[in-house]
Amino acid sequence: MECTKCDREAVMHAAYSGTHLCERHFRESVERRVRRRIREDDLLPSSATPDDPQTWLVGLSGGKDSVVLTQILHETFAEDPRVELVALTIHEGIAGYRDKSVDACEELVADLDIDHEVVSYSEEFDVEMDDVVDSDPEEMAPCAYCGVFRRDLLATYAQGYKADKLLTGHNLDDEAETALMNVLEGNVEQMGKHFDASLGPFDERNEQGGMVPRAKPLRDIPEKEVALYAQLRDLPVHMAECPHSSEAFRGEIQDLLLSLEDAHPGTRHSIMAGYEEMAAMAADRYRSAGSEADLNECEECGAPTTRDVCRKCYLVDAVHAAD
Numbered sequence: 069m070e071c072t073k074c075d076r077e078a079v080m081h082a083a084y085s086g087t088h089l090c091e092r093h094f095r096e097s098v099e100r101r102v103r104r105r106i107r108e109d110d111l112l113p114s115s116a117t118p119d120d121p122q123t124w125l126v127g128l129s130g131g132k133d134s135v136v137l138t139q140i141l142h143e144t145f146a147e148d149p150r151v152e153l154v155a156l157t158i159h160e161g162i163a164g165y166r167d168k169s170v171d172a173c174e175e176l177v178a179d180l181d182i183d184h185e186v187v188s189y190s191e192e193f194d195v196e197m198d199d200v201v202d203s204d205p206e207e208m209a210p211c212a213y214c215g216v217f218r219r220d221l222l223a224t225y226a227q228g229y230k231a232d233k234l235l236t237g238h239n240l241d242d243e244a245e246t247a248l249m250n251v252l253e254g255n256v257e258q259m260g261k262h263f264d265a266s267l268g269p270f271d272e273r274n275e276q277g278g279m280v281p282r283a284k285p286l287r288d289i290p291e292k293e294v295a296l297y298a299q300l301r302d303l304p305v306h307m308a309e310c311p312h313s314s315e316a317f318r319g320e321i322q323d324l325l326l327s328l329e330d331a332h333p334g335t336r337h338s339i340m341a342g343y344e345e346m347a348a349m350a351a352d353r354y355r356s357a358g359s360e361a362d363l364n365e366c367e368e369c370g371a372p373t374t375r376d377v378c379r380k381c382y383l384v385d386a387v388h389a390a391d
Contacts, residue, residue: 070088072087072089073087074092074093076092076093077090078090083333084329084334084337094297095301099143102288105287105288106285108269109270109285110271111283112150112151117150121152122150122152122232122233123152123231123233124141124151124152124231124232124235125225125229125231125234125280126156126236127156127158127222127236128173128184129157129158129169130157130168130171130304131237131306131307132295132298132307133286133291135303135304136286136303137236137237137285138153138176139180153183154182154184155173155177155182155183155185156185156187156225157170157187158186158187158188158222160197160217160218161188161189161190161198161199162196162310162311164311165311174186175304176303187225192221193217193380194384195388197214199387200213205387206383210313211312213383213387214312217383223279223280224371226280231280234282234283235282235284238287239286240286240288241336243284243287243340244325244336244339244340244343247259247343247347248321248325248339249317249318250262251343256350256353257350259350262347263344265282266282267284268347295307369381
């Protein structure tokens with residue numbers, strides 16, 4: 069098939085829009101959507117200046133999403149003195165998996181010449197995910213532990229770098245899955261939290277006490293398009309899946325969404341369009357109802373928490389006690 073915009077051979081077909089795109093126009097399409105999301109969410113405020121630039125911490129795992137995000141951000145803002153990028157890579161302690169993705173991260177940041185730091189669960193918490201999986205003191209899926217540890221480190225280092233924004237590589241599929249899970253679980257309050265945490269434009273969110281605000285500039289791009297973009301750009305990407313990945317409910321939602329998208333192209337976009345509106349209303353409702361929990365400092369690490377001990381410290385203690 070020929071490209072819808074020119075006479076070159078198409079490399080992809082976007083069924084949800086009916087367009088066929090050649091490599092050049094496909095790449096431009098992805099980059100344009102990411103930059104539009106940056107504008108619409110007001111990631112770069114008018115107050116940013118060369119003398120007072122924004123620091124953006126990017127969670128760089130070495131997977132396709134974070135690598136593509138880092139590449140596009142660098143190309144967009146490399147010559148803009150109002151933005152400083154810092155990449156953070158987290159080593160969870162998974163044998164035969166994370167070492168290769170760290171190599172991909174180091175290759176990318178060397179090419180782009182941006183600041184990069186690698187931290188590990190071992191150094192920070194004295195745990196490794198392989199050992200956590202073996203002990204499993206809370207009888208949870210590995211992703212439940214890992215998600216808590218990872219979010220804590222991203223937040224901690226974002227604060228340490230005095231970052232203005234924390235950026236992650238969540239794509240359209242990721243966000244549509246989360247949206248559908250919240251709807252099917254009837255978790256309206258979580259929808260409001262999702263809006264304020266990372267979904268809404270910055271000027272419409274309620275500030276999260278003590279937390280660096282998060283953003284997801286890839287959230288309009290389907291996962292397959294992110295993968296194709298990485299392949300066409302020949303970016304250093306570690307494509308293997310985590311051997312401990314086992315989120316059963318999310319996996320079911322993922323299969324459901326893929327089948328719906330095949331039968332009804334545009335389903336993911338439609339879900340997000342409606343969900344964002346509902347999430348905004350949920351955020352307004354729970355703010356006006358005064359349901360925001362008071363945040364304390366964790367007795368062990370000082371992190372903001374609604375409990376005496378934060379979830380991260382609770383899980384770390386449980387893992388150590390099981391050894």
